[in-house]
Amino acid sequence: MQWPERIxxxxxxxxxxxxxxxxxxxVSTILGFLAAGDSVxxxxxxxxxxxxxxxxxxxxxxxxxLEMATTSGRLKYYFETLHDLxxxxxx
Numbered sequence: 035m036q037w038p039e040r041i042x043x044x045x046x047x048x049x050x051x052x053x054x055x056x057x058x059x060x061v062s063t064i065l066g067f068l069a070a071g072d073s074v075x076x077x078x079x080x081x082x083x084x085x086x087x088x089x090x091x092x093x094x095x096x097x098x099x100l101e102m103a104t105t106s107g108r109l110k111y112y113f114e115t116l117h118d119l120x121x122x123x124x125x
Contacts, residue, residue: 040091064092
């Protein structure tokens, strides 16, 4: 199964933010945990309904979003304003 088959976005689920299909777990939640240093194994223990393929689909979806932002010119703006964002910290 490819990542687009694992990730969905519907207005009635989490305000349209991309989620792992059939859940209310957003892609950004998973990416945030990974960015904070959590392991895939730790995420799978915390979210037993997920699979490793779901986690990888979130990473691939994030990569695709980054690629789209790069080609649209939005990424330059993001990095110019990055210093205004709080640092990512581990919980």
